[in-house]
Amino acid sequence: MHLRKRVLVTGGAGFLGSHLCDQLIDEKYDVLCVDNFYTGSKRNVAHLLGNTYFELVRHDITFPLYVEVDEIYNLACPASPIHYQEDPVQTTKVNVHGSINMLGLAKRIKAKILQASTSEVYGDPTVHPQPETYHGNVNCIGPRSCYDEGKRCAETLFFDYYRQHNLKIKVARIFNTYGPRMHLNDGRVISNFIVQALKGKPLTIYGNGNQTRSFCYVDDLIGGLIRLMNTDDDVTGPINLGKPGEFKILELAEKIMDLTNSESEIVFKPMPIDDPMQRKPDITLARKYLEWEPEVALEEGLKKTIAYFEELLRSPLS
Ligand code: NAD
Ligand code: UDP
Ligand code: UDP
Numbered sequence: 001m002h003l004r005k006r007v008l009v010t011g012g013a014g015f016l017g018s019h020l021c022d023q024l025i026d027e028k029y030d031v032l033c034v035d036n037f038y039t040g041s042k043r044n045v046a047h048l049l050g051n052t053y054f055e056l057v058r059h060d061i062t063f064p065l066y067v068e069v070d071e072i073y074n075l076a077c078p079a080s081p082i083h084y085q086e087d088p089v090q091t092t093k094v095n096v097h098g099s100i101n102m103l104g105l106a107k108r109i110k111a112k113i114l115q116a117s118t119s120e121v122y123g124d125p126t127v128h129p130q131p132e133t134y135h136g137n138v139n140c141i142g143p144r145s146c147y148d149e150g151k152r153c154a155e156t157l158f159f160d161y162y163r164q165h166n167l168k169i170k171v172a173r174i175f176n177t178y179g180p181r182m183h184l185n186d187g188r189v190i191s192n193f194i195v196q197a198l199k200g201k202p203l204t205i206y207g208n209g210n211q212t213r214s215f216c217y218v219d220d221l222i223g224g225l226i227r228l229m230n231t232d233d234d235v236t237g238p239i240n241l242g243k244p245g246e247f248k249i250l251e252l253a254e255k256i257m258d259l260t261n262s263e264s265e266i267v268f269k270p271m272p273i274d275d276p277m278q279r280k281p282d283i284t285l286a287r288k289y290l291e292w293e294p295e296v297a298l299e300e301g302l303k304k305t306i307a308y309f310e311e312l313l314r315s316p317l318s
Contacts, residue, residue: 004030004053006068008111010061010102011075013040015182016116016174019222020073021045025054027226032069036060038090039078044181061098062090065105071229072113074102077151079118081144081272082187088146095150096157103161106168114170114229115158117238119279120148121173129246129280132173132238142274155238162236170228170235175242175281179218179301180308190215190302193253194309197262207271209250212278216243217301220294227290235289242281243294259302 007024011017012033017040024031030053033045037058048054059065061076077094078084084091099115106113122130123138138148161167178190186192196203224241247255253266286292 004028005070006030006032008032008034008067008069008072009075010034010073010098011040011077011116013037013042013044013056014075015040015044015079015179015186016177016218016221017075018044018181019179019218020075020225021048021054023222023226025051029053031055032057032067034059034061034065035076039080039083039183041183061101062093064101067105068109069111072102072106072111073116073225073229074099074113075116077116077147080187081147084147085143088143091146092150095147095154099154099157103157103167107161107165112168112170112229113158114172114225115154116225117155117171117173118147118151119173119175119240119242119281120144121152121155122279123148124274124276125279128278129244129282130240131282132240132285139274143272144274159236168233170231171237171239172225172228173238173240174221175216175240175279176213177216177218177221177242179305182305184309184312189213189249189252190256190305191309193256194260194302194306195313197256197260197264198306198309198313200262200264202265202267203253203257204267204269205249205253206269206275207249208268209253210248211271211275212246212248212280213252214242214244214246214280215298215301216241216294217296217304220296224286224290224292224294227292231289239285239289240281240283241286241292242283244281244283245298246278246280247298255299256302256306259299260306
């Protein structure tokens with residue numbers, strides 16, 4: 001007999017996964033965190049290790065997993081371009097083989113399963129902002145394809161298991177999210193700029209900095225994921241989760257320099273292949289089905305993230 005709902009979080013030792021584990025523990029779930037520590041770290045969940053309702057297992061989800069839970073959040077997958085491009089075949093595998101394994105698991109134990117999909121399924125979008133009905137503009141043979149097409153195929157698998165096996169699925173399309181616990185060498189724009197600014201090193205802008213992104217603070221995003229998991233069974237998504245403000249990368253660099261009182265200079269580097277020029281979520285569906293609205297303003301979220309990196313850089317482990 002178990003009194004608490006049992007939840008599996010794959011990729012639970014990563015940036016988003018560890019915050020999700022924290023929130024689920026707070027909400028009285030029994031959490032099983034599975035991670036192979038490819039980009040995640042035991043440090044992200046070390047504070048949970050003594051908790052009776054938390055378990056950490058080292059496992060690569062491209063291999064089968066036999067456990068018994070009520071809900072599965074499937075987050076396992078490197079998310080930063082530099083990391084997912086390091087071993088692109090493994091990136092496709094975690095999205096395809098990994099998703100098949102987690103869907104097979106959900107099917108056997110009749111668990112509800114949520115997929116952490118991404119705004120990358122829209123590629124370099126020609127529709128702006130992006131609603132869930134937009135089918136995207138994705139290159140299938142470029143350096144980003146292992147991630148973009150991997151995540152698209154994962155969505156296909158989720159909907160085929162839903163249609164073919166009546167699985168209870170939820171698909172969240174997550175837009176750029178940031179916050180404490182991002183890795184020092186994560187490589188994504190906010191952590192790069194903050195670490196560069198704090199170290200007095202030049203901020204590296206790829207291209208001319210006119211490309212845009214929308215940035216969501218981690219606490220808001222985690223709230224959205226849990227709300228989505230708790231919707232009625234007929235709500236499958238895909239549902240966009242992100243904060244609709246839109247910022248040029250150059251503007252972001254200036255904001256971070258300002259907030260860190262940095263005297264770093266800005267340097268311009270080549271634009272990566274297939275780097276999307278614009279991105280902004282249409283969150284009408286999330287507002288309607290989840291009654292969700294991200295609340296943390298960029299400046300407020302950046303201040304918290306800067307405080308985290310300042311502390312990390314002071315620590316002997318960094
Ligand atoms: P992250 O790299 O910090 O976390 C990913 C975690 O998955 C890591 O702990 C890593 O070790 C683990 N992992 C990777 N391959 C695995 C495997 N084969 N088996 C088990 N564990 C494995 O990235 P994140 O930002 O926390 O992203 C989490 C999820 O959310 C990813 O699926 C990502 O695609 C998705 N997402 C994130 C963002 C964002 O802005 N943070 C945006 C869109 C989608
Ligand atoms: N699987 C798993 N855990 C389970 C059940 C299945 O990891 O508890 C994996 C298993 O490796 C299988 C995959 O999920 O290959 C897909 O399972 P499904 O039942 O859909 O297909 P099949 O077993 O027919 O390949
Ligand atoms: N970027 C940048 N400098 C960096 C890291 C990223 O100018 O040091 C740019 C990158 O080219 C992209 C944007 O910032 O246009 C967001 O990049 P990130 O890797 O954070 O996420 P994604 O491209 O997946 O949205």
